[in-house]
Amino acid sequence: xxxxxxxxxxxNGQGTPQNTxxxxxxxxxxxxxxxxxxxxxxxxxxxxxxxxxxxAAVLLDRQGPPASDAATSAKGLGDFxxxxxxxxxxxxxxxxxxxxxxxxxxxxxxxxxxxxxxxxTALGGLGAFIKPGDRVLLKVNAAFATSPLxxxxxxxDLVAAMAGLCLSAGAASVALTDNPIHSPESCxxxxxxxxxxxxSGARVILPNxxxxxxxxxxxxxxxxxxxxxxxxxxxGAFKGVTKLIALSPVKDxxxxxxxxxxxxxxxxxxxxxxxxxxxxNGIIAELALLVRPxxxxxxxxxxxxxxxxxxxxxxxxxxxxxxxxxTDPVAADSFGMELLGRAVTEAPYITLAQTAGxxxxxxxxxxxxxxxxxx
Amino acid sequence: MAGHVKNSSGQRLASLAVLALLCAIGAYLLARQxxxxxxxxxxxxxxxxxxxSGPTAETAAGATSEMAAGPNAGESAGPAAAAAPAxxxxxxxxxxxxxxxxxxxxxxxxxEAFTPATLSDKIDGKAEMYLAxxxxxxxxxxYQAQTSPPGRVEVYLYRMKSADGAFAVFSGQRRPxxxxxxxxxxxxxxxxxxxxxxxxxxxxxxxxxxxxRPALEALAKAILAGLAPAxxxxxxxxxxxxxxxxxxxADLQPTGLQPADLFPQAGIKADSLRLAVADAFGCQGLTSxxxxxxxxxxxxxxxxxxxxxxxxxxxxxxxxxxxxxxxxGFAVQAAPGAPAGAVVLAxxxxxxxxxxxxxxxLAGVHEAPTLEAALKLAAxxxxxxxxxxxxx
Numbered sequence: 001x002x003x004x005x006x007x008x009x010x011x012n013g014q015g016t017p018q019n020t021x022x023x024x025x026x027x028x029x030x031x032x033x034x035x036x037x038x039x040x041x042x043x044x045x046x047x048x049x050x051x052x053x054x055x056a057a058v059l060l061d062r063q064g065p066p067a068s069d070a071a072t073s074a075k076g077l078g079d080f081x082x083x084x085x086x087x088x089x090x091x092x093x094x095x096x097x098x099x100x101x102x103x104x105x106x107x108x109x110x111x112x113x114x115x116x117x118x119x120x121t122a123l124g125g126l127g128a129f130i131k132p133g134d135r136v137l138l139k140v141n142a143a144f145a146t147s148p149l150x151x152x153x154x155x156x157d158l159v160a161a162m163a164g165l166c167l168s169a170g171a172a173s174v175a176l177t178d179n180p181i182h183s184p185e186s187c188x189x190x191x192x193x194x195x196x197x198x199x200s201g202a203r204v205i206l207p208n209x210x211x212x213x214x215x216x217x218x219x220x221x222x223x224x225x226x227x228x229x230x231x232x233x234x235x236g237a238f239k240g241v242t243k244l245i246a247l248s249p250v251k252d253x254x255x256x257x258x259x260x261x262x263x264x265x266x267x268x269x270x271x272x273x274x275x276x277x278x279x280x281n282g283i284i285a286e287l288a289l290l291v292r293p294x295x296x297x298x299x300x301x302x303x304x305x306x307x308x309x310x311x312x313x314x315x316x317x318x319x320x321x322x323x324x325x326x327t328d329p330v331a332a333d334s335f336g337m338e339l340l341g342r343a344v345t346e347a348p349y350i351t352l353a354q355t356a357g358x359x360x361x362x363x364x365x366x367x368x369x370x371x372x373x374x375x
Numbered sequence: 376m377a378g379h380v381k382n383s384s385g386q387r388l389a390s391l392a393v394l395a396l397l398c399a400i401g402a403y404l405l406a407r408q409x410x411x412x413x414x415x416x417x418x419x420x421x422x423x424x425x426x427x428s429g430p431t432a433e434t435a436a437g438a439t440s441e442m443a444a445g446p447n448a449g450e451s452a453g454p455a456a457a458a459a460p461a462x463x464x465x466x467x468x469x470x471x472x473x474x475x476x477x478x479x480x481x482x483x484x485x486x487e488a489f490t491p492a493t494l495s496d497k498i499d500g501k502a503e504m505y506l507a508x509x510x511x512x513x514x515x516x517x518y519q520a521q522t523s524p525p526g527r528v529e530v531y532l533y534r535m536k537s538a539d540g541a542f543a544v545f546s547g548q549r550r551p552x553x554x555x556x557x558x559x560x561x562x563x564x565x566x567x568x569x570x571x572x573x574x575x576x577x578x579x580x581x582x583x584x585x586x587x588r589p590a591l592e593a594l595a596k597a598i599l600a601g602l603a604p605a606x607x608x609x610x611x612x613x614x615x616x617x618x619x620x621x622x623x624x625a626d627l628q629p630t631g632l633q634p635a636d637l638f639p640q641a642g643i644k645a646d647s648l649r650l651a652v653a654d655a656f657g658c659q660g661l662t663s664x665x666x667x668x669x670x671x672x673x674x675x676x677x678x679x680x681x682x683x684x685x686x687x688x689x690x691x692x693x694x695x696x697x698x699x700x701x702x703x704g705f706a707v708q709a710a711p712g713a714p715a716g717a718v719v720l721a722x723x724x725x726x727x728x729x730x731x732x733x734x735x736x737l738a739g740v741h742e743a744p745t746l747e748a749a750l751k752l753a754a755x756x757x758x759x760x761x762x763x764x765x766x767x
Contacts, residue, residue: 059405143499144498144499145517145529146529146581146583147527147583147584149583149584150581150583181495181496182496182497190527253500254500254501254503254504255500255501255503256500259500274495274496274502277495277500277502277503280500306548306550307501307548307550308500308501309499309500309501310498310499310501312568312579312581313550313553313565313566313567313568313570313581314565314566314567314568314585315550315551315552315553315565315566316550
C-alpha cells in the first residue's frame with residue numbers, strides 16, 4: 001500500500017488531477033477507473049442495495065409474532081379440575097370457627113385441620129376429589145423466609161392437614177412446591193412448611209433449573225397468548241401429577257391489590273418474572289389459564305389487611321377465622337376480596353379471569369355452604 | 376476520474392471476511408427478531424396507575440395530636456445526607472452496617488444485598504413501591520434473639536436516593552396506633568417490629584413474635600450508630616468536595632418552609648402525614664405530594680400539599696390532577712366560597728376535591744365527604760398558607 005492519499009485524485013495546483021501514485025516509484029500496479037466502469041459499479045451497488053431493501057420488504061412481518069407458539073412450548077401446566085364439573089358452576093364451602101385449640105407463641109388460632117375437614121365433608125369428603133393412587137401436588141405460598149405467624153405464607157398447619165388427608169384418602173404420593181426465587185430452602189424452612197411436609201409424609205420439591213420448561217398460554221377471550229409465551233414454568237414439578245390443590249393465604253398486595261389463589265400461581269413461573277409486575281392484572285389473569293386446580297383452599301384465619309405481600313408487623317393482620325374450599329379459583333378469590341373488605345373491582349384480574357372462562361367472579365353463584373364450627 | 380491502487384489478495388480476503396461477518400449478523404438478527412418475548416415489551420411500558428391507591432388509603436386511628444415529623448425531622452435531618460444519592464458501592468457498605476452481634480442477639484447468616492434489579496426477588500410485589508420512591512440498595516440479615524424460647528429477628532436496611540424517598544416508604548407503610556420509638560422521630564414500634572428512618576435510610580427490624588423489644592432496639596441502635604459516621608462522611612464530601620472538611624451548620628438545618636408545618640393543624644390525625652413520591656392518588660405524573668388526614672372535626676377529610684419548582688409547575692400539576700379526576704368520573708362544580716382560583720370537583724359516592732395553587736405550592740382538599748366540609752377545610756388551609764406568607 002502506498003501513502004494514505006495514493007488512491008485519491010490529487011491536484012497539481014493548476015486544476016488538473018494527476019495520478020500521484022505514478023510518482024511514488026514503488027511500482028504498485030494501478031488501474032484507471034473509467035467513467036463506464038464507475039457507472040457500472042455504481043449501478044451494481046445500487047442493485048444490491050435495492051435487492052436488500054426488497055428482500056426486507058418481502059420478509060417484513062407486519063403482524064408481529066404470533067399470539068402463541070404451541071410448537072415450541074407446552075400449553076400451560078395442565079387441567080386438574082374435576083371432569084364432571086367442567087362447564088358447570090363450581091362447588092364451595094366456607095367455614096368459620098372461633099375454636100381456639102392451637103397456640104403459636106402466645107397467638108391463639110383456630111384448628112385449621114378441623115376447619116378443613118368440615119369444609120371437605122360438606123363437599124362430599126376429600127374422597128370425592130382425591131382417588132386412591134392419585135399423585136397430588138400442593139401449590140403452597142412459600143414466597144418469603146418469614147415466620148408463619150406473620151401470615152405472609154401458607155400456614156404449615158394447613159399444609160400438614162391437607163397432606164395428611166390426601167394420604168388418608170389413598171393418594172399414592174403428596175408433594176408440594178413453590179418457586180420463591182430467593183433462597184427457596186430458607187423459605188420452606190422458616191415458614192415451617194418443610195417441617196409440616198416432613199411430619200405429614202409429603203415431599204418438598206425445591207425449584208431447580210432442570211424443573212423449568214417453556215410454556216405458553218393459548219388465547220381465551222381477551223386473555224392469554226400475550227405474556228406467558230415460551231416462558232419458563234415449574235413444569236417438572238407436575239410430572240406424573242394427577243391432582244393439584246392450591247393452599248393460599250389471603251393477603252393485601254401492593255401491586256395487585258390482593259394476593260390469594262390466582263396470585264399464588266405466580267410462584268409457578270421462573271425467569272425474570274418481575275417484568276410482569278408492569279402488567280400485574282394481565283399476568284394473574286393468564287395464570288388462571290396456566291393451570292386449573294382440583295381444589296383451592298383459601299386460608300382466611302389470619303388475613304393480611306395492609307402492607308402486603310410481605311407484611312412484617314402483627315398489626316398488619318386481622319383474625320378472621322375463616323377458611324374456604326372451592327373447586328373454582330376465581331370464585332375463591334372473589335370471596336377473599338370480601339375478607340379483605342374490598343370490592344372485586346379492586347383486583348381487576350378477577351374479572352379478567354372470569355372473562356377468560358377460568359371461573360366465576362361472584363362466589364355467591366356457586367351457592368356456597370356456610371358452616372360454623374362454633375366456639 | 377483518477378485511477379486507484381488495485382486491491383491485494385489480502386485486502387480482498389479481509390473485505391470478504393467482513394462481508395461474511397455482516398451477512399452472518401444480518402441473518403442472526405433476521406432469525407431472532409420474531410422471537411422477542413412480549414414480556415420485554417410489557418416491561419418497557421410505564422406502569423398503569425392503580426385507581427384506588429394513594430398515600431391516604433390507610434386510615435390512622437387515634438386522637439388528635441401533634442403532627443408527625445417530616446422527612447427532615449430529628450437527628451437524621453441533614454439536608455446534605457437527604458440529597459445524597461447512594462454512593463458507588465452502597466450495596467457493600469450497607470451490608471457491612473448490619474452487625475454480627477449485639478447484646479442478646481447474634482447473626483444467623485451473612486448479610487445479603489439487593490439492587491434495584493433484584494429487590495423483587497426478596498420482597499416480590501412490594502419492590503415497586505420502593506423503586507418508585509427512589510430505591511438504591513437493600514441489605515438484610517437474620518438474627519437469633521437469645522430469649523426463651525429463642526426468637527428470630529430479620530433486619531432490612533433500605534437505602535433510598537433521598538430522605539424524601541425514605542420518608543415516603545416509611546409513611547406509606549405506617550401502622551396506625553403504633554408506639555413512638557425513642558430511637559428516631561420518624562420511628563415506631565409495633566408488638567413485634569420496629570420501623571424508622573435515618574436520613575435516606577429506612578430500617579425495618581422484625582421479630583417473629585411479640586415481646587422482643589430489647590432485641591429489636593439493640594439491633595437498631597447498633598445500625599444507627601454505624602449510619603451516623605457514614606452520613607457525616609457523605610455530608611462532609613458534599614460540603615467541600617473532599618472528605619475531612621467540616622459540614623456547615625446551616626447545612627444541617629432544614630431550610631425554608633416544611634410542607635408538614637403548612638397544613639391547618641387542628642384536627643390532624645396522629646401519624647397521618649404521608650408522602651407520595653410518585654403517582655400520588657394513582658395519578659401518573661403527580662409527584663411529591665404530602666397528605667394528612669383529619670378527624671371528625673373536619674369530617675374525616677384529607678389535605679394535600681406539594682412544593683414545586685415554580686408557579687408554572689404548580690399550575691401544571693393542578694391541571695394534570697384535575698384531568699385525572701375528570702377522566703375518572705369527577706365533575707367540575709361551581710362552588711361560591713372556595714379559595715380564590717380554586718377548582719372544585721365532585722363525584723357521587725367518592726367525595727369532593729378542592730385544588731388551588733399559591734405560588735410554587737399546589738394545595739388542596741382530598742376526599743372530603745361533603746362540599747361543605749371541603750370548602751371549610753380549604754378555607755382554613757388557604758388561611759394557614761397566608762399566615763406563613765404564602766399568598767396568591
